[in-house]
Amino acid sequence: MLNxxxxxxxxxxxxxxxxxxxxxxxxxPGQVWAIMGASGSGKSAxxxxxxxxxxxxxxxxxxxxxxxxVVSLESQAALIERExxxxxxxxxxxINEGTPAREILDxxxxxxxxxxxxxxxxxxxxxxxxxxxxxxxxxxxKLLFIRALASKPDMLVxxxxxxxxxxxxxxxxxxxxxxxxxxxxxxxxxxxxxELPEFVSHIALLEKGRIKTTVNSxxxxxxxxxxxxxxxxxxxxxxxxxxxxESAPPLDCNKPLVNIRNASVRYTDNLVFENLNWRIEPGQHxxxxxxxxxxxxxxxxxxxxxxxxxxxxxxxxxxxxxxSGESIWDIKQHIGYVSSALHWDYRVSISxxxxxxxxxxxxxxxxxxxxxxxxxxxVQWLEILGLQARAGQPFNQLSHGDQHLLLIARAMVxxxxxxxxxxxxxxxxxxxxxxxxALIEKICGGSETTVIYVNHHxxxxxxxxxxxxxxxGAT
Amino acid sequence: MANYFNTLPLRExxxxxxxxxxxxxxxxxxxxxxxAGKKLVIIGCGSQGLNQGLNLRDSGLDVSYALREAAIRDQxxxxxxxxxxxxxxxxxxxxxPQADLVLNLTPDKQHSAVVxxxxxxxxxxxxxxxxxxxxxxEEGMQVRDDITVIMVAPKCPGxxxxxxYKRGFGVPTLIAVHEDNDPRxxxxxxxxxxAAGTGGHKAGxxxxxxIAEVKSDLMGEQTILCGMLQTGSLLCFDKMIEMNVExxxxxxxxxxGWETITEALxxxxxxxxxxxxxxxxxxxxxxxxxxxxxxxxxLYNKHMDDIMxxxxxxxxxxxxxxxDAKLLAWRKETGExxxxxxxxxxxxIPEQEYFDHGILMVAMVKAGVELAFETMTAAGxxxxxxxxxxxxxxxxxxxxxxxKKLFEMNSTISDTAEYGCYLYNHACLPLLxxxxxxxxxxxxxxxxxxxxxxxxNQLLIEANRAIRSHPVEAIGQTLRGYMSxxxxxx
Numbered sequence: 001m002l003n004x005x006x007x008x009x010x011x012x013x014x015x016x017x018x019x020x021x022x023x024x025x026x027x028x029p030g031q032v033w034a035i036m037g038a039s040g041s042g043k044s045a046x047x048x049x050x051x052x053x054x055x056x057x058x059x060x061x062x063x064x065x066x067x068x069x070v071v072s073l074e075s076q077a078a079l080i081e082r083e084x085x086x087x088x089x090x091x092x093x094x095i096n097e098g099t100p101a102r103e104i105l106d107x108x109x110x111x112x113x114x115x116x117x118x119x120x121x122x123x124x125x126x127x128x129x130x131x132x133x134x135x136x137x138x139x140x141x142k143l144l145f146i147r148a149l150a151s152k153p154d155m156l157v158x159x160x161x162x163x164x165x166x167x168x169x170x171x172x173x174x175x176x177x178x179x180x181x182x183x184x185x186x187x188x189x190x191x192x193x194x195e196l197p198e199f200v201s202h203i204a205l206l207e208k209g210r211i212k213t214t215v216n217s218x219x220x221x222x223x224x225x226x227x228x229x230x231x232x233x234x235x236x237x238x239x240x241x242x243x244x245x246e247s248a249p250p251l252d253c254n255k256p257l258v259n260i261r262n263a264s265v266r267y268t269d270n271l272v273f274e275n276l277n278w279r280i281e282p283g284q285h286x287x288x289x290x291x292x293x294x295x296x297x298x299x300x301x302x303x304x305x306x307x308x309x310x311x312x313x314x315x316x317x318x319x320x321x322x323x324s325g326e327s328i329w330d331i332k333q334h335i336g337y338v339s340s341a342l343h344w345d346y347r348v349s350i351s352x353x354x355x356x357x358x359x360x361x362x363x364x365x366x367x368x369x370x371x372x373x374x375x376x377x378x379v380q381w382l383e384i385l386g387l388q389a390r391a392g393q394p395f396n397q398l399s400h401g402d403q404h405l406l407l408i409a410r411a412m413v414x415x416x417x418x419x420x421x422x423x424x425x426x427x428x429x430x431x432x433x434x435x436x437x438a439l440i441e442k443i444c445g446g447s448e449t450t451v452i453y454v455n456h457h458x459x460x461x462x463x464x465x466x467x468x469x470x471x472x473g474a475t
Numbered sequence: 476m477a478n479y480f481n482t483l484p485l486r487e488x489x490x491x492x493x494x495x496x497x498x499x500x501x502x503x504x505x506x507x508x509x510x511a512g513k514k515l516v517i518i519g520c521g522s523q524g525l526n527q528g529l530n531l532r533d534s535g536l537d538v539s540y541a542l543r544e545a546a547i548r549d550q551x552x553x554x555x556x557x558x559x560x561x562x563x564x565x566x567x568x569x570x571x572p573q574a575d576l577v578l579n580l581t582p583d584k585q586h587s588a589v590v591x592x593x594x595x596x597x598x599x600x601x602x603x604x605x606x607x608x609x610x611x612x613e614e615g616m617q618v619r620d621d622i623t624v625i626m627v628a629p630k631c632p633g634x635x636x637x638x639x640y641k642r643g644f645g646v647p648t649l650i651a652v653h654e655d656n657d658p659r660x661x662x663x664x665x666x667x668x669x670a671a672g673t674g675g676h677k678a679g680x681x682x683x684x685x686i687a688e689v690k691s692d693l694m695g696e697q698t699i700l701c702g703m704l705q706t707g708s709l710l711c712f713d714k715m716i717e718m719n720v721e722x723x724x725x726x727x728x729x730x731x732g733w734e735t736i737t738e739a740l741x742x743x744x745x746x747x748x749x750x751x752x753x754x755x756x757x758x759x760x761x762x763x764x765x766x767x768x769x770x771x772x773x774l775y776n777k778h779m780d781d782i783m784x785x786x787x788x789x790x791x792x793x794x795x796x797x798x799d800a801k802l803l804a805w806r807k808e809t810g811e812x813x814x815x816x817x818x819x820x821x822x823x824i825p826e827q828e829y830f831d832h833g834i835l836m837v838a839m840v841k842a843g844v845e846l847a848f849e850t851m852t853a854a855g856x857x858x859x860x861x862x863x864x865x866x867x868x869x870x871x872x873x874x875x876x877x878x879k880k881l882f883e884m885n886s887t888i889s890d891t892a893e894y895g896c897y898l899y900n901h902a903c904l905p906l907l908x909x910x911x912x913x914x915x916x917x918x919x920x921x922x923x924x925x926x927x928x929x930x931x932n933q934l935l936i937e938a939n940r941a942i943r944s945h946p947v948e949a950i951g952q953t954l955r956g957y958m959s960x961x962x963x964x965x
Contacts, residue, residue: 090632093521363643
């Protein structure tokens with residue numbers, strides 16, 4: 001990048017309900033910017049604008065770099081969507097496992113040497129022949145990183161550089177970006193202050209679609225003020241009540257909630273894990289950790305019944321030995337679940353309020369008429385999330401972070417016997433994260449719900465969780 | 476084996492053809508319990524086979540897959556699909572004798588061979604399920620007296636059957652009992668439980684007959700669904716090339732156009748598809764469709780008559796016996812057409828432009844859907860069946876063209892559909908040649924170029940009334956209402 005990128009009172013429209021307003025911003029060569037702000041403030045939109053997204057409706061935007069490498073939830077979602085469209089199982093009647101990782105990388109590769117170095121560095125060189133559909137969320141994220149870097153971009157835009165990556169990979173990426181920052185212009189979207197890399201030179205703070213302020217990271221006074229802004233006290237929240245008589249039938253408290261014995265998940269060409277034992281007693285909260293691809297999601301899906309191999313393993317969950325004639329809905333009525341996979345799957349046309357109500361029915365979309373009480377409780381949840389004004393808005397028009405908050409409420413709304421939170425803070429800013437952690441802590445303190453919590457962040461400790469299971473990654 | 480339909484007296488033929496009713500959701504309160512504890516064995520592990528099996532198992536049923544010994548030994552894709560998903564796999568000899576319900580989910584053409592091999596292995600008083608009735612109705616397959624024969628046909632591709640189930644919903648499903656094979660009177664109970672096990676009861680179940688399903692399915696697929704879209708693709712593309720429209724643009728307008736246009740059809744019927752056009756364009760499309768209907772009506776009648784008389788299947792089975800000579804020659808021919816060999820450009824075409832520049836395509840869809848519907852109902856098929864086999868399925872076929880154009884559509888739809896599609900195409904191309912000679916790029920390729928979008932009020936009122944009051948619109952509104960009554964709570 002030789003020129004400045006200049007936003008001059010630029011208004012940029014993204015969809016009917018969201019636009020960036022009167023952005024004044026200059027990015028000079030040699031600067032590394034971080035965009036920060038609450039979820040829904042427009043961070044991702046501003047990053048996307050640097051890659052040409054949105055429509056400039058007023059003001060000007062000049063100097064965009066043609067070859068901009070992008071890593072974001074949107075680009076990850078776009079790749080997932082493209083693979084979904086490419087899936088020709090119904091046409092060929094052959095089940096499609098997705099484009100091999102290698103081909104996805106080769107599509108845009110301009111530097112094969114760099115590409116192969118990065119695949120080794122990220123530890124995914126052994127996965128290159130695997131179909132996209134068989135990769136974990138973290139692994140697809142790594143794939144996107146390599147794609148963007150190896151395409152030899154003239155600029156790099158990374159929305160959430162550390163989201164969804166395991167503890168092993170975070171320092172690798174961090175180091176890599178530090179080295180690149182010397183001669184590659186870079187804009188990062190950072191959700192949490194403790195993830196702000198020290199090589200960032202400037203910060204743009206967004207609020208409601210406008211740049212509230214910009215801060216030079218060497219200005220210590222301004223940085224202190226910023227830090228205070230990000231650590232507001234979480235209000236004393238009250239979790240909306242369950243609906244009496246509507247929750248799942250009671251479980252025998254003398255039996256374990258989950259008992260998995262000697263379990264394995266394997267594909268013809270790949271063993272995910274084997275000889276795994278896990279017994280969860282009612283009220284015993286667990287934290288599950290492990291590197292990307294170690295099988296955390298597969299394990300949780302054995303519990304929820306979303307993994308088809310739950311039928312060939314010895315699994316007892318919520319009162320049922322799996323494969324004994326129970327239906328998947330008999331299991332799901334006891335479980336609240338949130339994960340990025342659920343988020344990708346939640347592709348239906350629905351209002352925000354009804355997303356929360358769908359938690360009463362364990363459905364994606366709402367196919368039954370909600371009761372008055374359910375509506376009332378959904379409104380209480382919207383208030384806790386600060387989203388009451390968006391109750392009637394289409395879910396897909398919200399920012400990724402706000403969508404995720406709604407899905408967390410959806411998981412909690414029925415006060416399930418088992419609450420599974422697979423990286424619940426994925427893509428959330430500091431304030432939302434504190435809110436979610438406070439909610440989880442409240443739930444762990446109660447007696448009706450047992451929590452399984454998955455995360456990569458050592459900082460996101462939760463009081464009340466005392467049991468730990470770590471998968472080491474057999475592959 | 477003799478054509479089963481032709482052995483029936485007229486009274487019975489009419490009664491069977493006229494069978495199709497929407498079932499009350501209250502009939503499904505027991506879900507899949509009728510099949511609880513029973514052994515279900517699926518033959519065929521492709522997209523329908525695998526995805527239906529996943530749903531049935533998640534509904535608490537005992538499902539396994541019978542595969543050929545070679546498929547198991549060589550660990551072929553079907554073996555991989557079944558085992559990676561945690562299903563028990565065995566040879567027919569191992570599994571079929573224990574089965575209470577055998578689900579034949581193989582392609583039509585294999586039915587005769589598969590059923591002939593399978594039935595002798597089946598235990599006494601068990602049940603055989605089809606998802607398409609061609610083998611029973613047209614080939615006249617006779618199944619052992621003690622075996623119950625039913626049909627359960629989800630009206631969507633396999634992946635959608637699975638996706639909707641996982642969401643907590645389902646896809647519309649047609650069920651039927653073969654009355655000659657219902658020795659214990661339990662056929663309906665089994666079919667209902669099977670439909671509920673796949674989630675179909677949540678989106679609506681139609682109770683039909685083998686005969687109504689086969690005759691309407693054949694008619695729909697060879698006329699509007701595959702035939703009209705193929706003929707329309709070739710004619711529209713060639714016309715644009717003749718008029719110097721850029722070839723890459725022309726190829727894309729046609730390839731993606733069908734899908735875009737029929738997406739509007741899927742959501743709001745012909746009314747909504749026509750409403751996507753400006754008023755002058757709508758009147759133009761309306762007139763073109765009327766003209767097309769007049770020209771093509773005899774062809775639709777001929778197809779319906781040949782299907783009813785059994786002449787169509789007889790001709791096709793002769794070709795099967797002749798190593799598909801005609802089919803393969805026609806398939807090759809399609810692969811070599813200009814439309815097929817011209818790559819679609821990368822240029823973005825805005826969604827609305829597919830309507831504005833594809834007025835003739837809209838007219839073709841309208842004419843084809845209405846004609847197929849009218850011809851079927853005139854032949855004694857109920858409106859519900861006629862709707863599903865015309866309007867409802869058009870977007871599904873359009874989707875295959877959007878992905879892989881005609882050659883691929885044809886080699887991957889059922890052989891029966893493909894064979895019928897070519898018959899239609901060969902008759903329809905010459906039939907429309909005079910009509911096409913009068914067509915210009917204002918209705919295909921470039922759009923109307925008007926200074927003024929004004930229209931005559933009276934003309935517009937009449938056209939709208941005619942569009943909205945067509946019987947396919949009334950039944951469509953009702954059926955779409957059932958399907959999405961719950962879905963629409965947004």
